[in-house]
Amino acid sequence: MVDTSVAQLTLTPEQVFRDYGPRVYNLARRMLNNDADAEDVTQDVLLQVVRKIGTFRGESSFPTWLHRVTVNAALAHRRKASYRQEKTTADPMEAFVDDGRHLTPIRSWGLRPDQEAMDKETQQLVEDAIATLPDTFRDVYLLADVEGLPNAEIAEMLELSVPAVKSRLHRARLLMRNSLAHHFEEAVA
């Protein structure tokens, strides 16, 4: 990654593609659930980067700008393509009986939070779970828990309040957890 804390940024198109292509492409791909559309968005965003990179003079705002431009381009592409498909998902807060206990048995997962590398199969399970999230939850989840952006920044990008971002993120995490649970819960002996 290029150090944006120094002097004016001057990069060749090749460098722009190498340094920013993967980040832009993968965010667009996950937001749109479509490789071809992600390629179109990536092309548009990287061309904007080539045109404007010289206007950044060592400003740390460049990564924020890049995220924002990518999100805007992906959202515009989604609207243009009219392929917004709101998926119906089970409400995680309905998985309880009347007295507030879990409706189904909850078992430990065979994974630990500090476990380092993920194998390819596990990576794909997580990618698939993200892909099944409804758009409104997936956008927030990607920006917060995959990209690691602060909630306030996400709120600004998606034109939401910070409480709305937190609420959607919580819901998205519950949907993700439930989606992955049957893959990772340890079998009962």
Next chain:
Amino acid sequence: MKITCRQVVEVLFEYVEGELNEEVRQQVKVHLESCPPCVAYVQSYHVTVKMSRKLEPKPVPESLRERFMKASQNLPPDGPSQGAGR
């Protein structure tokens, strides 16, 4: 006051983000001391977030690189007055 599993899940975001007030945080803590399903639930919530942060990027298709390089050669120069789009 005792809280239910459902109530624990309801406040889980604030609990893991450290945003709960002390009284509710204590209630969650007490609940977790005697509820193995909720302990497993909280642990799996953490794992889900951790795994998402570790997702690796897929490589950008070579065909896109070629397309982008071609397009970038025909790009008109951007005037300084247009700024950086902020």
